[in-house]
Amino acid sequence: MTVREFQGRGLTHSHGLFIMKPQDTPSNEQEVDKIIWAFYPDPEEFPELFNLVRTLMVHGPCDDSSDCHKKQGKCKHGFPFEFRDYTDITGKRPLYRRPNDGRGFYKNFKGKLISMDNRWVVPYNPVILLRYRGHVNIMYSPSTSACKYFYGYLLKGSYGNRVNVSIVQKNQNRPPGEPYDHDEVKEFKEMKHMGAYEAHYYIMAYSQAHMYPTVQVLPVYEEFKQTIIYVEGQEEVALERHEGSKLTAWFELNQRRGIHRGKLYTDVVKYYKYENNIWRPSNTHTIGRLSPLAATAFNSEPYHLRLLLCNRTDVTSFQDLRTVNGVVHETYKGSCAALNLIEDEGEIRLLMDELAFEQFPRLFRKTFAILLSNVNPINPGALWDEYKERLAEDYLHQIDDDEDLAFQLALRDILEVLQEFGKSLEDYNLPALDGIILTRHNRVIEDEPQQGALTMNEADALVAQLNEDQRTFFNAVINSVENRSNEKYFFLTGPGGTGKTFTYNLLIDYLLSRGR
Ligand SMILES: [Zn+2]
Numbered sequence: 001m002t003v004r005e006f007q008g009r010g011l012t013h014s015h016g017l018f019i020m021k022p023q024d025t026p027s028n029e030q031e032v033d034k035i036i037w038a039f040y041p042d043p044e045e046f047p048e049l050f051n052l053v054r055t056l057m058v059h060g061p062c063d064d065s066s067d068c069h070k071k072q073g074k075c076k077h078g079f080p081f082e083f084r085d086y087t088d089i090t091g092k093r094p095l096y097r098r099p100n101d102g103r104g105f106y107k108n109f110k111g112k113l114i115s116m117d118n119r120w121v122v123p124y125n126p127v128i129l130l131r132y133r134g135h136v137n138i139m140y141s142p143s144t145s146a147c148k149y150f151y152g153y154l155l156k157g158s159y160g161n162r163v164n165v166s167i168v169q170k171n172q173n174r175p176p177g178e179p180y181d182h183d184e185v186k187e188f189k190e191m192k193h194m195g196a197y198e199a200h201y202y203i204m205a206y207s208q209a210h211m212y213p214t215v216q217v218l219p220v221y222e223e224f225k226q227t228i229i230y231v232e233g234q235e236e237v238a239l240e241r242h243e244g245s246k247l248t249a250w251f252e253l254n255q256r257r258g259i260h261r262g263k264l265y266t267d268v269v270k271y272y273k274y275e276n277n278i279w280r281p282s283n284t285h286t287i288g289r290l291s292p293l294a295a296t297a298f299n300s301e302p303y304h305l306r307l308l309l310c311n312r313t314d315v316t317s318f319q320d321l322r323t324v325n326g327v328v329h330e331t332y333k334g335s336c337a338a339l340n341l342i343e344d345e346g347e348i349r350l351l352m353d354e355l356a357f358e359q360f361p362r363l364f365r366k367t368f369a370i371l372l373s374n375v376n377p378i379n380p381g382a383l384w385d386e387y388k389e390r391l392a393e394d395y396l397h398q399i400d401d402d403e404d405l406a407f408q409l410a411l412r413d414i415l416e417v418l419q420e421f422g423k424s425l426e427d428y429n430l431p432a433l434d435g436i437i438l439t440r441h442n443r444v445i446e447d448e449p450q451q452g453a454l455t456m457n458e459a460d461a462l463v464a465q466l467n468e469d470q471r472t473f474f475n476a477v478i479n480s481v482e483n484r485s486n487e488k489y490f491f492l493t494g495p496g497g498t499g500k501t502f503t504y505n506l507l508i509d510y511l512l513s514r515g516r
Contacts, residue, residue, distance in 0.1 A: 001211040003154045010195020015154045026140065029087040035125055036138050038081070038096035039118040040103040049126055054105060056135045057122045061107065061114045072398065080119035094140050096123055148358060213285045216269045218246050220290050220306045222332075223318040244277035253279045255316040265309045266290060292358075304332035307341055310350075348377050349386075356390040365391050365410055369417035372428050381429035408433055459513040462506050469494070470503045477507055481516065 002016040026032045043050040059079045062068050068075045083100040104117035125138045141150065194202075201208070221227065226245055230238030244252075250265050253272065263271070269288035272279035290309060293302055308321050315321050322329045324338035336342045348371070355364050368391060372380050388407055389396065391414075395406035411433055415425050425432060454462070466474055473492050479485040492500055 001151075001154060001209070003209045004201070006195060006198040006201075010197050012197050012201075017150045017154060029089055032089055032094065032140050033087050033097060036096060036123050036140055037126055038098050038121050038123040039101070040121065041126065043103070046126075049130055052129050052133060053121060053124065054116075056133075057124045057129065057137075058116055058120050059122050060120055061109045061116065063110075083117075083119060089140065089142050094142060144357075148360065152360065213287055215287045215289055216274075217291050218265060218269070218288050220293070220302065220309060221245075221247070222301055222305060246274050246279075249274060249277055249279050251316050251318075251320070254314065264311075264313050301332050304336045304342070307336055307347065308332055308339075311339065311341060348375065348383065352383065352387055356387060361391060361394040361410070362413070365413045366417050369414045369421075372414075373418060373421040373423050379429075384430050407431070454509045454513045456513045459506070459510045463510060466503070466506070467499070470499055473503060474507065474510075478510070481511065 002014055004012055004014045006012050026035060040053050041049045059077060060066065060068075060075070062075050062079060064073065066075070068077055068079075081095070081098055083098050084095060085097065085099055087097045088095045098118040098121065101118065104115060104120075106113045107116050108114075122135075122137050123139060124136060128136050128138065141147075219226070228238050247265070250268055253268065266288035268279055269284070269286040271281065271283065273282035273284055274280075290306055293306060305321065308315075312321065319328060322332060322335045324335050327338065329335040329338060333342070341347060351371070352368075355367055359367060368383075368387070371377070377383055384391070388410065392406045392410035395409045396403065399406050411425060411430060414430070415433065418424060418427070463471075463474065473490065476485070476487060477490055480487050480490075492503065494500055
């Protein structure tokens with residue numbers, strides 16, 4: 001799969017993900033070493049390659065003032081790496097051979113000479129580098145667990161060419177106490193600039209992305225609940241044109257060809273091509289995927305319908321899906337139960353495996369919490385233990401030295417969703433939070449620049465400055481925090497410049513000053 005992007009200055013670059021044939025896939029360190037180098041070649045033996053590496057494949061040097069340090073306080077690409085004599089592909093990320101052989105050059109960086117040795121070399125492939133003579137970074141991914149990140153990264157779109165424009169009115173002469181008179185929405189525009197290269201690509205209708213094999217999304221819907229897209233006023237035409245779907249065509253295929261019995265809905269794309277509402281024989285290289293469900297649908301019929309479609313091969317109608325051993329069940333759930341599909345935790349594990357593979361950790365945690373509150377698995381604690389590495393994957397990646405903290409942060413996120421359903425971690429035998437990172441409020445405070453805590457008197461003095469509306473809101477929240485009321489959700493609205501942020505900050509300061 002390849003995707004083309006245009007950077008801020010208009011030049012094009014592309015990302016590619018290549019899945020190699022089994023016989024070509026490097027399976028050990030020696031084979032990786034044949035493909036990927038992260039060191040300078042011998043300058044006498046390969047002078048041209050040496051120069052290309054030196055000019056194109058060296059990162060930095062970088063320090064805390066560099067862009068790559070901004071987010072994590074260290075180089076997000078991991079530079080400089082340690083010297084090492086052997087490649088190691090057993091860990092989460094491959095560590096390439098970077099011998100301390102004295103090769104490299106010196107570079108003046110902020111008045112200091114830095115040794116740009118093998119620790120700074122961006123992994124590359126010598127043949128590709130010699131052929132294309134441009135920056136081509138090659139990475140080896142030993143497992144499919146990182147797959148979603150590659151696809152996510154490839155498909156994120158380019159943000160480099162978005163421009164946010166905000167028009168600020170000169171309104172400084174307003175009398176004190178008067179709110180700003182402006183429309184924040186109107187004054188903010190999101191625009192996109194496009195360089196000559198990108199414009200050319202669009203005009204010539206060159207393809208922007210390429211993917212192989214093709215993935216076909218197969219619709220999952222209950223009878224008579226098919227999604228149909230129509231132009232207003234042309235509903236009838238749309239209805240006629242969409243009288244069938246890939247799903248109903250699969251029913252028909254099963255009816256038409258007895259020999260086909262035994263193929264799953266998702267497998268049908270391997271042998272058939274969907275054309276004019278009919279699956280016709282073809283050997284296209286395509287992968288079939290059922291359309292994902294909205295996360296709230298876990299215990300409802302669409303979920304069980306989907307479960308049936310994952311397991312049944314011999315059905316010719318919606319009713320047939322609900323029929324088991326001649327008995328027509330009223331619901332898909334009933335049919336699943338008759339087939340023992342929802343009897344044990346196997347089903348939940350299948351689902352968790354699928355989610356862990358497909359969803360980014362943040363969404364996975366949310367889905368997990370919704371799953372807990374809706375499906376009530378028998379042993380949620382065991383599920384947590386089994387999947388916690390995947391549930392906390394992003395935190396584990398960010399905090400490499402404190403696994404427990406990463407798990408705690410993941411649990412905090414799960415708790416936030418559970419609370420929306422009036423549940424807690426204890427309800428599901430999940431580990432408790434250790435008190436340091438309890439609620440979202442703490443996150444607000446973590447993210448706030450530390451302003452130095454106010455004393456109680458200072459906070460009170462600021463409270464005295466609140467106007468009537470602000471005070472009503474302030475008191476309502478404080479009453480809730482002090483358990484004098486049961487209200488838990490508050491909504492504050494008002495035009496820009498009327499002091500909403502001031503009120504929020506004061507709430508935080510006030511509570512901090514009282515040790516909350
Ligand atoms: Zn860096």
